[in-house]
Amino acid sequence: DAGVTQSPTHLIKTRGQQVTLRCSPKSGHDTVSWYQQALGQGPQFIFQYYEEEERQRGNFPDRFSGHQFPNYSSELNVNALLLGDSALYLCASSLDRRGNTIYFGEGSWLTVV
Amino acid sequence: AQSVAQPEDQVNVAEGNPLTVKCTYSVSGNPYLFWYVQYPNRGLQFLLKYITGDNLVKGSYGFEAEFNKSQTSFHLKKPSALVSDSALYFCAVRDMRASKIIFGSGTRLSIRP
Numbered sequence: 001d002a003g004v005t006q007s008p009t010h011l012i013k014t015r016g017q018q019v020t021l022r023c024s025p026k027s028g029h030d031t032v033s034w035y036q037q038a039l040g041q042g043p044q045f046i047f048q049y050y051e052e053e054e055r056q057r058g059n060f061p062d063r064f065s066g067h068q069f070p071n072y073s074s075e076l077n078v079n080a081l082l083l084g085d086s087a088l089y090l091c092a093s094s095l096d097r098r099g100n101t102i103y104f105g106e107g108s109w110l111t112v113v
Numbered sequence: 114a115q116s117v118a119q120p121e122d123q124v125n126v127a128e129g130n131p132l133t134v135k136c137t138y139s140v141s142g143n144p145y146l147f148w149y150v151q152y153p154n155r156g157l158q159f160l161l162k163y164i165t166g167d168n169l170v171k172g173s174y175g176f177e178a179e180f181n182k183s184q185t186s187f188h189l190k191k192p193s194a195l196v197s198d199s200a201l202y203f204c205a206v207r208d209m210r211a212s213k214i215i216f217g218s219g220t221r222l223s224i225r226p
Contacts, residue, residue: 006156033213042203042216043157056212090156092214102214104149104157 002027004105006091012111013081021076021108025093032074033102034066035090043090049074078110086112115140115208117187119217126194126224134189134220136204145207146187147214148178152200160202163187174198194224 005024013019025032031050035043045058049068068074072093078085088107095101116139126132138144148160161172168180178189189202204217 004156031212035214042218043214045213045215048212058213088156101159101162102147103159106156109154 004029004091004093004103006089006105006108008108009106010109010111012113014113015081015083017081018077018079019081019110021078021089021091021110023074023076023091023093023105025072025074025091026103029093029095029103030072031094032068032072033092033094034074034076035092035104036060037088037090037107039087046076081112083112086110115206115215117146117204117206117215117217119202119204119220121220122218123221123223126222128196128224128226129193132191132194132198132222132224134202134204134222136187136189136217138185138187138204138206140206142209144180144187145209146178146180147205147207148172148176148187148189149203149205149216150174150200151203151219157203160189196224196226198222199224 004026007022033048034046037043046060047054048056052068063079065077090107091105092102118137146163149157151157160176161170163170163180171177176191180187201219201221203219205214
């Protein structure tokens with residue numbers, strides 16, 4: 001049983017560019033959340049997708065957007081990249097919106113130069 | 114608002130000795146508490162959770178956590194530390210209203226041979 005898988009694992013972008021990160025949830029999980037973990041900090045909640053809609057959102061600007069597909073996989077898009085967007089982006093999945101155990105992927109390391 | 118605090122940035126323990134990583138929480142209602150571990154350049158791995166029931170929760174890799182309602186604490190413990198336990202540990206609380214996980218700032222655990 002595959003866990004949460006994310007791609008790409010590492011990428012480098014230039015300021016002002018756009019990036020798309022991808023996530024496949026753990027088998028049987030239908031809820032996907034995205035977190036940003038800056039260096040030396042704990043993960044911060046970006047948003048959550050359930051039934052292909054954004055259900056909850058953290059304190060992140062509109063440059064951060066997402067999508068969930070019918071197979072429950074998800075994408076995180078970040079537009080107009082800033083140097084401060086450099087971070088580890090973690091995808092998490094759970095059985096449902098109130099699933100008590102949330103599983104995380106290995107993350108996508110984004111460096112903005 | 115829900116929150117967790119990890120008062121120690123770093124904990125150093127000799128191999129074979131017991132270890133404790135501290136966490137205190139602030140929640141309204143019943144707390145849903147978690148511990149995650151992060152190895153270098155990796156994602157988050159679930160260790161254990163407290164939802165209800167016994168105050169002593171057993172988790173992965175020999176770790177356990179003690180829920181103390183009167184002290185609002187959820188300390189992570191292990192009777193005998195291994196060098197391979199060296200990693201970054203995060204305490205977290207589930208914000209049930211927002212269906213998201215709120216993380217502490219993390220504690221770096223270093224086990225010396």
